[in-house]
Amino acid sequence: MNIVIVGTGYVGLVTGVGFAEQGHRVSFVDLDSKKIDYLANKNLPFFEPGLGDYFTNEENFQRMSFHDNYQGLSWDETDIVFICVQTPNNLETNSVDTKFLESAITEISKLDNQDITITVKSTIPPYEIENVCNNVGYDKKLLTFNPEFLREGSAVHDFFNPDRVVIGGLNLEKIEKLKQLYSTYDAEIIITDPISSQLIKYLANTYLPMRLSFVNEATRLAKYSNANLQDVLKGVGLDDRIGSHYFRPSPSWGGSCFPKDLVEVNNFYKEDELNLPLISNIIESNDEHLKWTVNQLISLKESNNLEKIYLVGAAFKEDTDDLRNSPTLDIYKILTEMNIEVLILDPQVEVSELAYISEIKDVSPNSLLSIMYPQKEEFGNNLSEFCSKNNCVIYYPWS
C-alpha cells in the first residue's frame, strides 16, 4: 500500500519504518524541516533500539520519502494516512492541546479525495476530534482511529509484535482497509466505535501507571514496616491474578504519555456526575512517591556523610533518550533548589545544560549514586566495583 505518515516522532517514525520493512511505500511529512533534512540524509533524530538497522537498510530506504510540506506528496496514489502528531497537555486549560492535530486535519481537509483512509494514531479523546473537525469543516465520520501502544525502548519489537490492534471508526470501507493492512499480524484485531477505541488507549494508560504507583506505595509501606521489599513484592506478584511483570518499584514514573493521558482521562467525565476516586488520585500518588524518593536520598546522604548525589540515568526510562517528564530531571530540580550538590550520570544520553557527566570515572568519591532504572548489566557491574573502591553508596529503588 501507499502510506503517508504525518509527524516523524517516536510513533510516526517507528510505524513508517516498520511498514516500509513490510514492503509498503511510505511518505513522511513533518513541519520540522530540520528533522526532514536529517531523515532524508539517513540520520535518525532520536535513539530507539533496532530502528537504525531497518531505517538505513537500502531497500527500505528506497521505499521511503521525506517531505516538509503537504504539497509535495502524491495524494492521488495514497491509500492510508496515519496522523501521529503530538497531543501534549495544555497547561493553561489542563486539557489536551489540539493545535498540532488541528493543523494536520486542516491540511488533510484540503484534499479533494474521500477515498483515502485518514487514521488518527495520536492519543486524543474523540470529543476533542469532534471540535477539531467542526473547526476545520471536516466530516468526522470519515476518520478512523488506530491508537498506538508501543513502548519507547522496545518500540520496534512492539510494532512487529503488538499485543492487539485496535481500530475505531464508523466507515466500513475504511475499517476494511486498515484490517487489510494489519492482516499479516499475529494479533487480535479489535474493531469498535471511535469513542471505545480511544477509551481502550486511555484506560490502558491509566492502568499501567496505577500499577506502578501501587508498587511504589507498597514499597513505602514495606520500608515503613521494616519488611524485606523484594520478598514482599515477589510473594504478592506470584499470585497469578496479580503477576510479577511490570511490578517493580521506581523513583516515580514519568514520560511523554502517562502524565498527560492521566490528566485527560479525568476530563472524560464531569466530577459532579461521576466520582472515580481511584483514577483521579494516581497522579497524586506519584507526586507523593517522588517526594518520598527525594527524602530517602537526603537521609541516605546524611546518614553516610556523603557529599554529592548522582542520579544515574537521565531519560524517563531505560533504552531511550526521551527526557520528557523524566523523574530524574524533577528530582534534580528539587535537590538543586535545596542547595544539595547533584549531578546526572548517563553514559548515553547527554543533558549538557545541567550538571552532567557521562563517565563513571568522573564520579567524586564519597557520593550517593541513585539508580533511576535498570542499567545495562555491564554498566551496573562497573558501578558497584567503582563504588566499593571510592566509598560511594548505591541506592536502588527496588532493594
Ligand SMILES: NC(=O)c1ccc[n+]([C@@H]2O[C@H](COP(=O)([O-])OP(=O)(O)OC[C@H]3O[C@@H](n4cnc5c(N)ncnc54)[C@H](O)[C@@H]3O)[C@@H](O)[C@H]2O)c1
Ligand atoms: N511516544 C510514545 O511512546 C507513544 C506511545 C503511544 C502513543 N503515543 C501518542 O502518539 C502521538 C505522537 O507521540 P510522539 O511521542 O511520537 O510525538 P513526538 O512529539 O515525538 O512527534 C510528533 C511529531 O509531529 C510533528 N508535527 C506536529 N504537527 C504537525 C503537522 N501539523 N504536520 C506534520 N507534522 C507535525 C512534530 O514536528 C513532531 O516531529 C501522541 O498523541 C502520543 O500521546 C506516543
